[in-house]
Amino acid sequence: MRIREALNAFPMFYPGCPLNFLYEQTPEINASALPLLKQTLDSLYDRGGTPATFTQANAIYIAFTIDMLKVCAGLALANFPAIEALPHTEESKTIASGVRAAVNAFSRQEDHGLSRRWATYFWKRGLDLEACELRAGMME
């Protein structure tokens, strides 16, 4: 139920999302869903920031749980759960660096067909959903 709530912007605005099978019916569009998605997305653009690092850590966590990823004892990633303390401990920051590096390695392994199709669809759909937002002022 909580997962459905968290992801409900996708069935509302992205009918081609591969996770829409989680919903028996397309939820009704509510006014706060898209702004919330934008806010979340905005927080992820800084790849080294805490929200984006936790997002990448999720991928690493899944890789650990399905035995896709194994690391040697003594490496920062070996104490992966300590990332929970990010950004308050030095150890969590070190693990965060390992997470970002590992994600790079995964994302370059192969051309993930489904993931790529979803990513392409997601960004194209974004252009249909809303107009561009240009900051006022002459130049950045």
Next chain:
Amino acid sequence: MTENVAGFHDRLTKIVEEFVSNARAELSQRWAAWSVDITTPALHEVLGGLLARQVTLATQLARAPQTWNGHVAPLSLRAMTDGYITLAWILECPATRCDQYVKFGLGQKKLFLEHWKVHLTETGERNVENHPVIKAMEQWLNAERFHFLTEVSVGSWSETDTRSMAEEAGCLDLYRFGYAPLSAAVHNMWHHVIDYNLKTCQNPLHGSHRVPVDPDLAIDPDYLYRAAKYLDKSFRLFDRKTGVSVEVTRSIDALIDALNDALNTLNDSLPDPDMRGAPADNPAARAPE
């Protein structure tokens, strides 16, 4: 405050006119002080003409404050750096290089004439040789050198590249920090376009793509300063190489003093220190050239 800004603009107009007047005086006094050898007119015409061209580029930019921005000013400033390198390279060996410079220019004019002839023939003109455009151009060319004796060369007039010219003439810094970066605007290169004609969309749904824009830019007197600086460099190069010495107000000195006075007056009238501008000559804020 609006009155002060308007007052600053009036003052800027006067500063520009004073700069134009000083720059022209610098040129005319040098010409007057230079012992012209009438048996080698090309040498004096080429060097004098190139120096005058630098004055024209600087004064035309000065009189058009709307062009003191990153869109347009580099077009003039790049031409000035090119003019300086050309002048410096010719001055390394004036006797042969002046001739080389002249002949290449005439060859280009002749090439233009030949293109016209082909175009007129292809568009059905029956009497190409008597066409007024052809006659005017041939007359122009013959006044310089019989056009049938003029050779058309392709490639560079100096038979080398600008970087090598700058290196040989001892002005590689100007090439690296002036000519090359200013070329980005002249040739519409990516690192110019990305800064001046694209803006990143802030909509998080759009993946930080860039959108084409034609932004108005604020007038930046630094571009006037740079034009004055390149002109001053050209004058000093000329003096050094020809031995000409003149007692004349340096247009750049007068410009810097006047800009600083005007800026200080304007700054004193502004209530908020954050709105105040920097002095006109702040070497620490600038690249070597």
